[in-house]
Amino acid sequence: xxxxxxxxxxxxxxxxxxxxxxxxxxxxxxxxxxxxxxxxxxxxxxxxxxxxxxxxxxxxxxxxxxxxxxxxxxxxxxxxxxxxxxxxxxxxxxxxxxxxxxxxxxxxxxxxxxxxxxxxxxxxxxxxxxxxxxxxxxxxxxxxxxxxxxxxxxxxxxxxxxxxxxxxxxxxxxxxxxxxxxxxxxxxxxxxxxxxxxxxxxxxxxxxxxxxxxxxxxxxxxxxxxxxxxxxxxxxxxxxxxxxxxxxxxxxxxxxxxxxxxxxxxxxxxxxxxxxxxxxxxxxxxxxxxxxxxxxxxxxxxxxxxxxxxxxxxxxxxxxxxxxxxxxxxxxxxxxxxxxxxxxxxxxxxxxxxxxxxxxxxxxxxxxxxxxxxxxxxxxxxxxxxxxxxxxxxxxxxxxxxxxxxxxxxxxxxxxxxxxxxxxxxxxxxxxxxxxxxxxxxxxxxxxxxxxxxxxxxxxxxxxxxxxxxxxxxxxxxxxxxxxxxxxxxxxxxxxxxxxxxxxxxxxxxxxxxxxxxxxxxxxxxxxxxxxxxxxxxxxxxxxxxxxxxxxxxxxxxxxxxxxxxxxxxxxxxxxxxxxxxxxxxxxxxxxxxxxxx
Amino acid sequence: xxxxxxxxxxxxxxxxxxxxxxxxxxxxxxxxxxxxxxxxxxxxxxxxxxxxxxxxxxxxxxxxxxxxxxxxxxxxxxxxxxxxxxxxxxxxxxxxxxxxxxxxxxxxxxxxxxxxxxxxxxxxxxxxxxxxxxxxxxxxxxxxxxxxxxxxxxxxxxxxxxxxxxxxxxxxxxxxxxxxxxxxxxxxxxxxxxxxxxxxxxxxxxxxxxxxxxxxxxxxxxxxxxxxxxxxxxxxxxxxxxxxxxxxxxxxxx
Numbered sequence: 058x059x060x061x062x063x064x065x066x067x068x069x070x071x072x073x074x075x076x077x078x079x080x081x082x083x084x085x086x087x088x089x090x091x092x093x094x095x096x097x098x099x100x101x102x103x104x105x106x107x108x109x110x111x112x113x114x115x116x117x118x119x120x121x122x123x124x125x126x127x128x129x130x131x132x133x134x135x136x137x138x139x140x141x142x143x144x145x146x147x148x149x150x151x152x153x154x155x156x157x158x159x160x161x162x163x164x165x166x167x168x169x170x171x172x173x174x175x176x177x178x179x180x181x182x183x184x185x186x187x188x189x190x191x192x193x194x195x196x197x198x199x200x201x202x203x204x205x206x207x208x209x210x211x212x213x214x215x216x217x218x219x220x221x222x223x224x225x226x227x228x229x230x231x232x233x234x235x236x237x238x239x240x241x242x243x244x245x246x247x248x249x250x251x252x253x254x255x256x257x258x259x260x261x262x263x264x265x266x267x268x269x270x271x272x273x274x275x276x277x278x279x280x281x282x283x284x285x286x287x288x289x290x291x292x293x294x295x296x297x298x299x300x301x302x303x304x305x306x307x308x309x310x311x312x313x314x315x316x317x318x319x320x321x322x323x324x325x326x327x328x329x330x331x332x333x334x335x336x337x338x339x340x341x342x343x344x345x346x347x348x349x350x351x352x353x354x355x356x357x358x359x360x361x362x363x364x365x366x367x368x369x370x371x372x373x374x375x376x377x378x379x380x381x382x383x384x385x386x387x388x389x390x391x392x393x394x395x396x397x398x399x400x401x402x403x404x405x406x407x408x409x410x411x412x413x414x415x416x417x418x419x420x421x422x423x424x425x426x427x428x429x430x431x432x433x434x435x436x437x438x439x440x441x442x443x444x445x446x447x448x449x450x451x452x453x454x455x456x457x458x459x460x461x462x463x464x465x466x467x468x469x470x471x472x473x474x475x476x477x478x479x480x481x482x483x484x485x486x487x488x489x490x491x492x493x494x495x496x497x498x499x500x501x502x503x504x505x506x507x508x509x510x511x512x513x514x515x516x517x518x519x520x521x522x523x524x525x526x527x528x529x530x531x532x533x534x535x536x537x538x539x540x541x542x543x544x545x546x547x548x549x550x551x552x553x554x555x556x557x558x559x560x561x562x563x564x565x566x567x568x569x570x571x572x573x574x575x576x577x578x579x580x581x582x583x584x585x586x587x588x589x590x591x592x593x594x595x596x597x598x599x600x601x602x603x604x605x606x607x608x609x610x611x612x613x614x615x616x617x618x619x620x621x622x623x624x625x626x627x628x629x630x631x632x633x634x635x636x637x638x639x640x641x642x643x644x645x646x647x648x649x650x651x652x653x654x655x
Numbered sequence: 656x657x658x659x660x661x662x663x664x665x666x667x668x669x670x671x672x673x674x675x676x677x678x679x680x681x682x683x684x685x686x687x688x689x690x691x692x693x694x695x696x697x698x699x700x701x702x703x704x705x706x707x708x709x710x711x712x713x714x715x716x717x718x719x720x721x722x723x724x725x726x727x728x729x730x731x732x733x734x735x736x737x738x739x740x741x742x743x744x745x746x747x748x749x750x751x752x753x754x755x756x757x758x759x760x761x762x763x764x765x766x767x768x769x770x771x772x773x774x775x776x777x778x779x780x781x782x783x784x785x786x787x788x789x790x791x792x793x794x795x796x797x798x799x800x801x802x803x804x805x806x807x808x809x810x811x812x813x814x815x816x817x818x819x820x821x822x823x824x825x826x827x828x829x830x831x832x833x834x835x836x837x838x839x840x841x842x843x844x845x846x847x848x849x850x851x852x853x854x855x856x857x858x859x860x861x862x863x864x865x866x867x868x869x870x871x872x873x874x875x876x877x878x879x880x881x882x883x884x885x886x887x888x889x890x891x892x893x894x895x896x897x898x899x900x901x902x903x904x905x906x907x908x909x
Contacts, residue, residue, distance in 0.1 A: 493749040494722070495688055495715075498713075498715050499684055499685075499713075500713050501680050501712070507790075509786050509787065517797075521798040521802070522801060524801055525801040532809060
């Protein structure tokens with residue numbers, strides 16, 4: 058039996074030698090695999106492969122390959138090239154399989170690789186074996202409180218009461234008097250409510266200093282320096298910084314020899330946290346806050362510059378605002394600069410030159426605006442106002458830059474910008490909306506005392522109809538009474554005459570002859586006028602006589618009447634002779650009576 | 656000529672009513688405008704309010720007061736005064752623009768239905784003259800009409816009589832028209848059918864009772880139509896047709 062194995066060994070060695078020298082080697086990553094477990098088979102050739110026939114992988118599934126790799130080695134000027142071809146295979150069925158020989162032509166010679174036996178087992182019991190490297194198990198995790206006196210981290214803030222936006226420098230200091238093998242930062246705390254900026258330390262070496270606290274000497278170093286800007290006010294707590302240390306500790310030993318050589322030791326892992334720090338953040342005072350304040354806290358200066366001020370339309374200029382100083386410069390909001398609407402302004406280019414050091418964040422930030430005046434004219438770039446809060450003086454400071462005056466000449470017509478249409482007209486842009494301005498007309502009306510509905514209104518309104526009704530009534534009455542004017546007059550003539558006669562009689566009694574004759578005259582004439590409807594203008598003796606004759610009056614009466622009238626007329630100018638007044642009176646009465654009754 | 660003289664006579668008769676404190680009122684308006692120009696809106700509001708308290712009314716005062724309130728961000732008051740100015744001068748573009756801008760600042764979105772054109776014409780017509788002008792013309796024409804008719808009664812010549820009759824009838828018709836216009840204008844201004852909401856948010860109830868269901872909520876500055884009033888409650892209607900009841904004290908009528 059032993060012999061058999063020996064013979065096999067010899068044979069294999071021999072074979073090995075033959076094939077090795079033949080230059081085509083086959084190897085597998087694992088000889089025993091589980092179903093579904095991938096393994097690699099690779100064929101290595103020394104020299105250039107001119108032709109390669111892989112063996113049949115019918116019992117396996119090919120999941121990858123062929124992958125080719127080559128290596129070159131040069132030993133004592135002797136250069137060897139080796140090329141490897143590999144396949145990734147997966148076992149499909151349980152059992153033992155043989156991967157046949159691969160054939161290759163290398164440097165003109167034909168070679169065969171040796172077949173390889175693979176055993177495929179059920180399950181995946183062997184799949185993870187040895188896949189993970191074992192951790193060194195000589196580490197133990199120690200209790201941090203045990204080490205509190207020998208190893209601790211202190212967070213030191215340069216200020217604990219600040220204004221919102223004011224910068225604070227927080228230094229994490231490591232105190233130790235034990236030997237540290239390794240340091241690992243667990244996680245940088247997220248500073249809730251702060252904007253943080255780490256101070257970069259350039260030198261590789263960590264400087265250690267010595268400090269004595271309560272009689273114990275510590276080695277001290279700054280682990281981290283961070284500049285913080287509180288973003289809100291109130292009591293804000295800085296999260297502790299956690300670190301993991303590997304401490305070499307001496308293991309007490311009874312062996313004096315071991316003690317003599319320094320003894321044995323072990324490395325213990327400690328997790329250490331810094332003490333939390335509370336920062337009291339005060340709100341910025343509302344009192345005296347300028348309108349242009351945008352949250353800048355610190356100490357700043359501002360400067361405006363323009364590269365050229367005399368230019369042609371459609372030429373560009375750069376206008377920049379540079380804010381420099383110390384404070385929350387990185388948190389500055391883009392300034393609101395208003396340019397004349399005729400100037401096309403682009404969003405500013407922001408460039409920072411900011412350094413963070415132990416003294417805080419300082420540097421400058423510039424906003425560069427590209428301005429293109431599109432039309433000729435002169436424009437003002439209004440001074441820019443910048444406000445910041447100075448925590449040292451606890452006051453707001455407002456800075457104003459220089460204003461600029463642009464003189465824009467007419468643009469070169471040939472260099473017209475493509476963005477403009479050839480007609481060079483543009484719509485009037487509506488920049489903003491606001492209510493229309495107040496009016497100044499003074500068309501005030503008295504609303505409480507209107508004419509409409511007042512007493513006057515109604516009275517005047519009634520006046521029309523009342524007047525009309527009155528007029529109508531009057532007209533009707535008048536019409537009724539003037540239906541037959543002549544008849545009425547005739548009817549009344551006697552009465553009228555009698556009235557005159559009575560008046561004449563009265564004058565006669567008084568002895569006033571002149572008035573007597575006048576009354577008689579009037580009485581007669583009036584009577585005749587009314588009786589015969591003769592207008593006063595037509596009233597003369599001839600006409601009267603004609604009218605009387607026309608009515609067939611007695612000629613004697615007519616003559617008497619004419620006589621009497623003549624007498625009366627005469628009597629008004631001269632004294633009457635030959636007849637007495639009484640006689641005339643009686644005669645007149647007689648005439649009227651005669652006319653009346655005829 | 657005769658009517659003109661009469662009109663003048665009436666104006667003279669009424670003149671004392673108008674001249675009372677008018678100079679003072681103009682001074683007050685100028686003062687208010689001065690404050691407004693200097694952005695002292697509170698003083699401007701006080702001046703305009705004083706003017707209104709003294710019984711003066713004009714679209715200008717309401718418009719300027721609305722502007723001052725707008726600048727003070729008191730939007731419901733601004734809307735109320737713009738609406739009052741709009742009522743006085745429905746065709747003034749400035750008033751319309753400012754009213755629209757103010758309406759953009761309130762919580763409730765208002766879909767303004769463009770006024771019906773006949774309505775617009777009607778308002779244009781009744782507002783063509785002031786109330787006093789309409790009523791004075793009405794009275795004067797009324798009296799003239801009757802005087803001419805009296806002339807008709809007493810003239811003999813047929814031609815003159817005919818002319819007088821028709822002229823009188825025409826005068827009376829015109830007078831009637833003027834009085835109708837005056838009445839319409841009076842009612843237009845004194846029938847307070849619309850109101851502006853002044854309480855921050857108001858629950859609109861289904862009945863004039865606090866215990867009933869809340870149908871919807873409207874916010875300050877919203878314009879509502881008043882359908883009727885019952886005690887402290889008013890029935891309102893929104894432009895979209897929603898109807899409900901709210902307390903009378905939550906609104907100010909236009």
